[in-house]
Amino acid sequence: xxxxxxxxxxxxxxxxxxxxxxxxxxxxxxxxxxxxxxxxxxxxxxxxxxxxxxxxxx
Numbered sequence: 001x002x003x004x005x006x007x008x009x010x011x012x013x014x015x016x017x018x019x020x021x022x023x024x025x026x027x028x029x030x031x032x033x034x035x036x037x038x039x040x041x042x043x044x045x046x047x048x049x050x051x052x053x054x055x056x057x058x
Contacts, residue, residue, distance in 0.1 A: 026033045026044035033042030035052050
């Protein structure tokens with residue numbers, strides 16, 4: 001069951017937000033978000049503000 005259509009570069013296979021209902025899509029692009037700020041804005045790894053990564057104590 002090999003499908004050559006599945007062989008795409010990772011940069012072109014951004015997962016839709018529907019694949020992870022826990023987080024919406026990034027507010028800066030269409031990629032699946034992995035982090036949210038205090039205002040409810042979601043970001044993918046490329047667009048997440050640095051303070052969200054550093055300030056994890058709340």
